[in-house]
Amino acid sequence: MDAVLGQVYAGISLASVLLLIALGLTLTFGQMGVINMAHGEFLMAGAYTAFVTQQVFEAAGLSLLLALPLAFLVAGLLGVLLEVTLISRLYARPLDTLLVTWGVSLVLQQVARDVFGAPAVEVRAPSWLTGNVEVLGTPFTTGRLFIVVLALGSVTVLSLVLRSTALGRRIRAVVQSRGLAETSGVDSRRTDRLTFFIGSGLAGVAGVALTLIASTQPYMGSTYIVDAFLVVVAGGIGQIRGAVLAAFGLGLLQAAFAYSQSVSTAKVLLLVVVIAFLQVRPQGLFDVRTRSVV
Amino acid sequence: MSASAGSLRRPAAARAGWTGRAAVAGAYAAAAAVLLLGAPALLSDFRLRLLTQFLCLAMVAVGIGLAWGRGGMLTLGQGLFFGLGAYIMAMHLQLSDAGPGGRPSFMVTGSGAPWWWELFRSPVAAVVGIVAVPGLLALLLGLSVFRRRVKGAYFAILSQASAAAFALLLVSQQNTIGGSNGLSSFRQFFGYALNDPVNRRLLFSITAGLLIAMVAVVHQLMRSRFGELLTAVRDGEERVRFLGYDPAVVKVVAYVVAAVFAAVGGAMFVPVVGIISPNNVGVVPSIGFLIGVAVGGRATLLGPVLGALAVSYAGSELSARYESVWIYLQGLLFIVVVAFLPGGLGSAFGALPRPGRGRTPVVGSDEPGPAPAAQDGPSLVNEPEPFGEPVPVRTGEVR
Numbered sequence: 001m002d003a004v005l006g007q008v009y010a011g012i013s014l015a016s017v018l019l020l021i022a023l024g025l026t027l028t029f030g031q032m033g034v035i036n037m038a039h040g041e042f043l044m045a046g047a048y049t050a051f052v053t054q055q056v057f058e059a060a061g062l063s064l065l066l067a068l069p070l071a072f073l074v075a076g077l078l079g080v081l082l083e084v085t086l087i088s089r090l091y092a093r094p095l096d097t098l099l100v101t102w103g104v105s106l107v108l109q110q111v112a113r114d115v116f117g118a119p120a121v122e123v124r125a126p127s128w129l130t131g132n133v134e135v136l137g138t139p140f141t142t143g144r145l146f147i148v149v150l151a152l153g154s155v156t157v158l159s160l161v162l163r164s165t166a167l168g169r170r171i172r173a174v175v176q177s178r179g180l181a182e183t184s185g186v187d188s189r190r191t192d193r194l195t196f197f198i199g200s201g202l203a204g205v206a207g208v209a210l211t212l213i214a215s216t217q218p219y220m221g222s223t224y225i226v227d228a229f230l231v232v233v234a235g236g237i238g239q240i241r242g243a244v245l246a247a248f249g250l251g252l253l254q255a256a257f258a259y260s261q262s263v264s265t266a267k268v269l270l271l272v273v274v275i276a277f278l279q280v281r282p283q284g285l286f287d288v289r290t291r292s293v294v
Numbered sequence: 295m296s297a298s299a300g301s302l303r304r305p306a307a308a309r310a311g312w313t314g315r316a317a318v319a320g321a322y323a324a325a326a327a328v329l330l331l332g333a334p335a336l337l338s339d340f341r342l343r344l345l346t347q348f349l350c351l352a353m354v355a356v357g358i359g360l361a362w363g364r365g366g367m368l369t370l371g372q373g374l375f376f377g378l379g380a381y382i383m384a385m386h387l388q389l390s391d392a393g394p395g396g397r398p399s400f401m402v403t404g405s406g407a408p409w410w411w412e413l414f415r416s417p418v419a420a421v422v423g424i425v426a427v428p429g430l431l432a433l434l435l436g437l438s439v440f441r442r443r444v445k446g447a448y449f450a451i452l453s454q455a456s457a458a459a460f461a462l463l464l465v466s467q468q469n470t471i472g473g474s475n476g477l478s479s480f481r482q483f484f485g486y487a488l489n490d491p492v493n494r495r496l497l498f499s500i501t502a503g504l505l506i507a508m509v510a511v512v513h514q515l516m517r518s519r520f521g522e523l524l525t526a527v528r529d530g531e532e533r534v535r536f537l538g539y540d541p542a543v544v545k546v547v548a549y550v551v552a553a554v555f556a557a558v559g560g561a562m563f564v565p566v567v568g569i570i571s572p573n574n575v576g577v578v579p580s581i582g583f584l585i586g587v588a589v590g591g592r593a594t595l596l597g598p599v600l601g602a603l604a605v606s607y608a609g610s611e612l613s614a615r616y617e618s619v620w621i622y623l624q625g626l627l628f629i630v631v632v633a634f635l636p637g638g639l640g641s642a643f644g645a646l647p648r649p650g651r652g653r654t655p656v657v658g659s660d661e662p663g664p665a666p667a668a669q670d671g672p673s674l675v676n677e678p679e680p681f682g683e684p685v686p687v688r689t690g691e692v693r
């Protein structure tokens with residue numbers, strides 16, 4: 001029983017990480033139909049922001065809390081820079097955007113290697129995030145619990161922003177119909193940039209969270225990015241509830257497969273499940289477009 | 295996107311009539327002869343080996359040129375097929391090195407080789423397997439994905455995930471497939487000792503011959519009705535469907551051909567380089583295959599080959615001494631070529647129409663000019679469809 005619960009917790013914690021990464025992805029994907037392969041490197045930038053913050057502020061707890069908004073800002077600005085310089089030129093060619101952003105991610109990884117060195121840097125976790133709490137009699141590390149809370153918090157805030165602020169309305173309008181939104185007076189270009197800022201910023205926050213459970217190194221983004229893409233694909237474009245469901249579904253499935261098989265077999269099975277799922281619902285769990293032919 | 299305009303034109307040979315066609319064919323034959331005869335005579339053994347290795351990568355590029363450049367399917371997972379071909383070849387070579395009934399030296403536990411190794415013990419079975427296994431897998435993947443109209447970025451991500459999963463699977467199988475070390479140290483290639491320089495030249499000739507054959511296959515495919523359909527699917531999948539064709543079939547054929555090319559490239563890579571490991575098949579090498587294709591011109595006949603050769607050469611010259619420079623260069627190539635020169639580096643010199651000017655009517659063909667709907671967003675990808683605009687919902691809410 002303990003082993004099963006432990007596996008469930010592992011699944012939940014993986015799901016929260018994937019959710020944090022996929023939230024930003026699904027936002028930019030839904031808004032602009034753009035797959036940003038450099039999203040993982042924004043995550044890495046967030047993690048290094050946490051590292052730098054800790055160099056300035058010794059106290060691990062304070063620096064972690066400071067790093068969260070700072071990483072949001074750093075990654076968000078990187079995202080806007082990318083959007084303005086490259087992505088905005090490529091709106092008619094979404095697949096080319098994917099390759100261009102892959103080039104950007106190569107460059108960013110190498111920059112991180114040249115600045116911080118190839119070996120992992122140490123980001124100390126504050127003392128209140130290093131212990132265990134017992135949930136239903138099975139230990140759950142507080143670091144992972146923090147990530148779960150952070151992921152759920154981000155989902156809540158993002159949903160509220162999208163549902164009931166002027167910015168959220170504009171974003172939803174552009175997602176649903178860019179042309180009509182423009183006719184109604186929405187500055188869609190400005191909305192694009194803001195969306196990219198928020199989506200990339202969320203990757204930065206995810207990066208700070210990852211320093212608690214993974215090593216901070218130049219290639220950390222590529223570890224999770226493929227799985228995060230699968231979450232976006234399975235969840236449906238631009239759908240937060242889809243991302244939540246898909247993240248927890250895939251996270252728990254992987255944990256279940258990893259329990260009975262090896263981790264790598266679990267990955268293969270997961271891919272098979274996603275492909276099989278797309279047979280039933282090619283558009284993902286949820287879909288904005290209702291009357292489209294394709 | 296006018297890279298598509300360039301490729302919508304029928305190949306030069308088709309336009310020029312019989313004499314022109316003969317001239318073009320002669321030029322290709324001359325180039326092939328120079329490659330086949332000149333390279334072994336002029337290059338040192340070391341250089342020739344490098345060139346053979348690059349030719350293997352160029353085979354993958356030819357396939358990507360067909361699937362991505364002509365068909366608009368961005369496959370980020372060719373490492374899967376490259377790896378399948380390579381590992382089948384490697385398994386066969388290790389078994390034949392071990393002799394009848396023997397098993398590869400790296401397997402420390404158990405007795406005999408696993409049954410799926412034994413499948414490829416005979417040379418004929420190995421050759422058939424190199425083509426059939428990746429081909430069937432591509433057929434299965436392609437049918438399940440394209441029939442459900444999964445495309446664009448979705449397809450790219452699925453193909454990428456398949457390469458990632460394959461590499462992970464290989465790493466985990468330390469005892470049966472060599473894990474992260476991969477398979478290496480092969481002594482002979484179908485009975486020919488691999489350390490003999492004469493046999494290495496033979497290996498070069500086989501590789502070059504296969505590559506030339508692949509280019510010829512793509513050439514013929516693109517001259518055929520299938521080629522026209524493939525380009526049409528890329529530029530307007532819905533319209534092709536409404537015309538009564540099944541785009542899924544067209545795409546699956548191109549995808550399977552690309553997979554088989556990648557597998558054959560992988561199979562030749564093994565005896566030439568002497569090692570295959572998960573590092574050669576994962577996400578990073580899979581996307582790496584695309585750089586050469588993009589640089590050379592994705593929708594051209596020889597562009598992918600030349601691009602792959604140039605990029606591989608640059609990589610081998612730079613990566614050993616200036617590793618970080620090479621990575622920056624790779625990144626910048628992706629950014630600059632794909633964003634600003636989608637027709638390939640050649641388009642920078644005016645060989646191809648410039649991007650972003652809309653489609654020009656096709657010279658010398660009986661095709662009508664561009665349809666109005668395609669003018670504001672013609673693209674290499676089939677993402678923005680002229681049909682099915684999303685339904686406006688409660689616009690009163692929008693400020």
